[in-house]
Amino acid sequence: MEAKLTFKDFNEGLKQGKLSGLKCQGCGELIAQPRILCGKCGGSEFDSIEFAGPGSIQTFTVNYVAAEGREAEAPYIVAIVELDEGPWVMGNIVGLKPEAATIDIIGKRVTLSGVAVFQGDKYSAGEAARPLFKLL
Amino acid sequence: MRKVAIAGAGMTRFSGKQPRTAIELFGDAATDAIRESNIRSQDVQALFMGNFMGDFEEGQAHIQAFAADYLGLARIPANRYENACASASAAIRDAFIWVASGYYDIVLAGGAECATKMGTPLATRTFAMASDSRYEYASGLTFPGVFAMLTHLYARKYNIPLEKLKRQLYQVSINSHYYAARNPKAQYQKELTMEDALKSPMIASPLQLVDCCPFSDGAAVLVITSEDVAKKLTKKPVLIAGVGQASAGNLLSQKEYLPRIRSRELAAAQSYKMAGLGPKDIDLIELHDCFSTAALIALESLGFFPYGTAGDAVEKGETKIGGRIAVNPSGGLKAKGHPVGATGAAQAYEVVRQLRGECGERQVEGARVGMTDTLGGDGGTLCNIILKRGW
Numbered sequence: 130m131e132a133k134l135t136f137k138d139f140n141e142g143l144k145q146g147k148l149s150g151l152k153c154q155g156c157g158e159l160i161a162q163p164r165i166l167c168g169k170c171g172g173s174e175f176d177s178i179e180f181a182g183p184g185s186i187q188t189f190t191v192n193y194v195a196a197e198g199r200e201a202e203a204p205y206i207v208a209i210v211e212l213d214e215g216p217w218v219m220g221n222i223v224g225l226k227p228e229a230a231t232i233d234i235i236g237k238r239v240t241l242s243g244v245a246v247f248q249g250d251k252y253s254a255g256e257a258a259r260p261l262f263k264l265l
Numbered sequence: 266m267r268k269v270a271i272a273g274a275g276m277t278r279f280s281g282k283q284p285r286t287a288i289e290l291f292g293d294a295a296t297d298a299i300r301e302s303n304i305r306s307q308d309v310q311a312l313f314m315g316n317f318m319g320d321f322e323e324g325q326a327h328i329q330a331f332a333a334d335y336l337g338l339a340r341i342p343a344n345r346y347e348n349a350c351a352s353a354s355a356a357i358r359d360a361f362i363w364v365a366s367g368y369y370d371i372v373l374a375g376g377a378e379c380a381t382k383m384g385t386p387l388a389t390r391t392f393a394m395a396s397d398s399r400y401e402y403a404s405g406l407t408f409p410g411v412f413a414m415l416t417h418l419y420a421r422k423y424n425i426p427l428e429k430l431k432r433q434l435y436q437v438s439i440n441s442h443y444y445a446a447r448n449p450k451a452q453y454q455k456e457l458t459m460e461d462a463l464k465s466p467m468i469a470s471p472l473q474l475v476d477c478c479p480f481s482d483g484a485a486v487l488v489i490t491s492e493d494v495a496k497k498l499t500k501k502p503v504l505i506a507g508v509g510q511a512s513a514g515n516l517l518s519q520k521e522y523l524p525r526i527r528s529r530e531l532a533a534a535q536s537y538k539m540a541g542l543g544p545k546d547i548d549l550i551e552l553h554d555c556f557s558t559a560a561l562i563a564l565e566s567l568g569f570f571p572y573g574t575a576g577d578a579v580e581k582g583e584t585k586i587g588g589r590i591a592v593n594p595s596g597g598l599k600a601k602g603h604p605v606g607a608t609g610a611a612q613a614y615e616v617v618r619q620l621r622g623e624c625g626e627r628q629v630e631g632a633r634v635g636m637t638d639t640l641g642g643d644g645g646t647l648c649n650i651i652l653k654r655g656w
């Protein structure tokens with residue numbers, strides 16, 4: 130069977146500022162990344178949805194040691210954001226200096242403010258976009 | 266199902282950069298395990314080998330077939346296990362299942378890794394491949410970053426001031442170094458002071474270098490046999506009393522559980538149930554302290570301390586030998602070293618030595634039951650193995 134949402138769909142949508150996801154027709158679970166069967170109920174029927182963008186920071190790190198090929202990006206803030214609809218997504222926090230990212234930013238409101246694209250390296254089979262969030 | 270035992274165990278010293286290949290290291294550990302088991306190499310019926318990144322380290326995929334040939338065993342089936350940091354534990358668990366089923370009587374299971382051959386930038390890149398390449402790595406997540414985020418989450422979830430938690434985490438690393446300094450097979454043979462810890466550089470906030478395990482080279486191998494065979498071979502067979510394994514997706518799909526690792530809770534429950542034992546019966550644990558926070562999370566999920574209190578227990582000395590539960594008397598991943606594909610087998614090696622009473626200064630007196638805990642990726646694979654004296 131063919132998946133309702135593929136990485137390519139998700140990535141192309143994100144590059145246009147859309148956070149794509151799935152709603153399970155079986156149990157109503159909302160999912161913010163592609164999957165072929167529901168992890169909650171095993172269902173295979175999904176509706177395509179789009180998340181609005183606002184959410185809150187659940188956790189974060191300021192990364193000082195980047196992987197090969199991404200050294201120029203460091204330091205940068207990686208965060209897990211809980212979207213208002215419920216699911217978690219990972220992205221970067223922008224508009225905040227890394228040294229200002231203390232544990233107090235956990236729980237702070239953010240919204241989707243843009244997208245950045247990892248252009249890929251020889252291992253990654255192409256690019257992958259990620260959401261950028263800014264503090265509200 | 267038949268009862269299954271470890272008849273012998275071998276391990277190289279874990280180290281930083283060294284000249285030998287992963288196959289050569291595996292050969293050293295395997296021949297030591299074979300000799301100790303009093304079998305002939307020709308008695309081995311299958312080889313299960315953990316190896317995470319041979320492709321990137323030495324341009325060597327399919328390493329298991331060449332390792333078998335290096336040991337003069339080219340005729341037997343050989344499988345590679347790639348479960349990130351839990352590779353060797355997955356190999357040991359499968360060896361257990363095949364021997365328990367009666368299909369094989371004698372299997373070699375372990376692993377080898379030469380992570381230092383990559384250098385830090387490439388190693389940071391390849392280790393990140395064990396998290397989600399699309400929905401995590403796009404954001405620049407690295408392995409220290411995974412546990413850094415779990416550290417902040419842990420502090421917030423259990424309402425522990427970060428300063429206090431950081432002090433407890435330093436103590437985790439200090440304990441590991443104390444035991445590694447007494448383990449001739451450990452990568453780091455020196456103790457760590459609070460002063461050293463405080464000035465350690467930041468890697469991924471709030472984790473500093475002192476919170477992170479090193480890149481390592483090394484190998485460890487077990488001879489796994491039926492109990493009947495093991496009893497003929499050795500006076501001190503170590504029984505595999507229980508095993509468990511579970512999987513998880515990326516951090517985002519673990520939303521309902523983090524900072525608890527759900528795959529660990531499932532795997533631990535399986536292993537306790539199979540062994541008919543519980544946390545109170547375990548005399549020592551070799552657990553997955555890839556980062557200091559990971560040790561606290563493991564201690565709680567395995568049932569040794571209530572959620573949010575493992576740091577207090579560490580500060581009170583309850584995780585030292587003589588405390589409530591002896592934790593990582595080998596020095597752990599942090600200070601014994603973490604040659605990824607070998608780590609689970611090295612954990613089992615330490616438990617075997619402890620149960621036999623062969624650990625000298627770092628001996629857990631009278632240890633009868635020990636456990637291993639190995640985590641791969643960001644919880645993607647979790648294996649637990651419970652070992653007990655078979656004599």
Ligand SMILES: [Zn+2]
Nearest residue numbers: 153156167170
């Ligand atoms: Zn569902």
